[in-house]
Amino acid sequence: MPTRRLKRAGLAGLVTTATVLPLAGCGVLGIGGSNADLQIYSARHYDLEGAFGDFQEETGITVEFISGSDAELLQRIKAEGADGEADVFMTVDAGALWNAGQEGVLKPVESAALTEAVPTDLRDSGNQWFGLAMRARTTMYNPDKVKPTDFDATNTYAGLTDPKWKGRLCMRDSTSAYTQSLVASLIDLEGRDKALATVKGWVANEVDIKSNDVELLKAIDAGTCDVGITNHYYLAREQKKNPDFNVAPFWASQEGAGTHVNISGAGVVKTSDNAAQAQQLIEWLASKGQSAFVDGNHEYPVNESVKPEPVIAEFGEFKRMPVSAEAYGSQNAEAVKVLSEAGYK
Incomplete structure (x- = not known):
């Protein structure tokens, strides 16, 4: 045998x-x-x-x-x-x-x-x-309501704590591995205190929590959210199905550490x-x-x-944040604590 x-x-x-x-x-x-x-x-x-x-x-x-x-x-x-x-x-x-x-x-x-x-x-x-x-996790926005110049190009993730985004922001839930890895990367990049301040700022802006990235993008397209953070390929999927899908990517933190990958x-x-x-x-x-x-x-x-294949090639080139697998892994538990401490659901 x-x-x-x-x-x-x-x-x-x-x-x-x-x-x-x-x-x-x-x-x-x-x-x-x-x-x-x-x-x-x-x-x-x-x-x-x-x-x-x-x-x-x-x-x-x-x-x-x-x-x-x-x-x-x-x-x-x-x-x-x-x-x-x-x-x-x-x-x-x-x-x-x-x-x-x-x-x-x-x-x-x-x-x-x-x-x-x-x-x-x-x-x-x-x-x-x-x-x-x-997979790049970056800012998505409704072009009818947001201009690229509205974003903080140095630290786009922290920039979403600006009060001008209050009631306009959609993001993924705290149990999502995408959310946890993003926060873990911010802890590694900026330290726990700054990462906590960023998450608290999202919460203070009355972030609307969505259960998945597709739901989030559809909310931006429908105008119930103006801006959010998703993986890039979910947008590519929606645009391939519907070329009139009214959402555009903004590559986060291009004048700073780069987009989370x-x-x-x-x-x-x-x-x-x-x-x-x-x-x-x-x-x-x-x-x-x-x-x-x-x-x-x-x-x-x-x-x-x-x-890259043609659909995402249209998104343009971007600077990526260096990937720290050790940080994403070793800081995951701390990221979960930060999300909980900030009251992020």
Whole structure:
């Protein structure tokens, strides 16, 4: 019996918090079926078929996916231990990647291809994980009600504490990983006291809390909010569906630290039986398969030699805030405390 099947047989009754993600027209568990070469434990749940189908066609290496949240999948990998079948851990937050590295579940890999393709601040210094896609969390506004000159170009996030935005501001809820990582980055950048003052200022401006970024953008388009903060690709999705969608991006803090950016990335699981093929997949996603991986969700490529897809290219170039995965991970608990202390819901 192959090693993969032995592992599968020995895992009956273990952690089941993650769910299998079926792909249309493919095997029950994914592109390669239940005996695929690579098992990808993925918190990334959109546009999986295109890039991985291309990889399978080009290399003959089959893949399948186990889906869940970052925390669920990390817990599952730890619980499975040496008997685990995960080959790749893929997540949608730099802090979660850092945490996986700290928990010792990822295998350091030496790869000239990844060193060349992925900027230093978008990969682990110990080569345990690598960013594959960037998502910018920036200011969005209704052009009928707001001019770009209304924003503080030095510190746009703190600038939204200005009383002129009172009753005009929409943002995501405090439980959102997007909100927590943004606040964690502000703590790292400015210190806890200034970050707390910023969040308190948002609350003082009677911020209208939305449950997701799409709802937030639709509120701006409808004119019930004038300004908000969302990930850039949600706007790209709405504009692709409706070219008259009346929301525009303002790249935050371009005269200061730059726009907050988070990453989706992956690492090879330490207990993988197929580490070489897992590394090959990550290398492919960061290089030859980069466009296939990021374009369907309108994300920015980490590989600077790859151009953004046309919809987000129209947003223009921007200076990004350097990504500190350690800060996003280690300061997450403090960010949650700051949000609570400020009365942010």
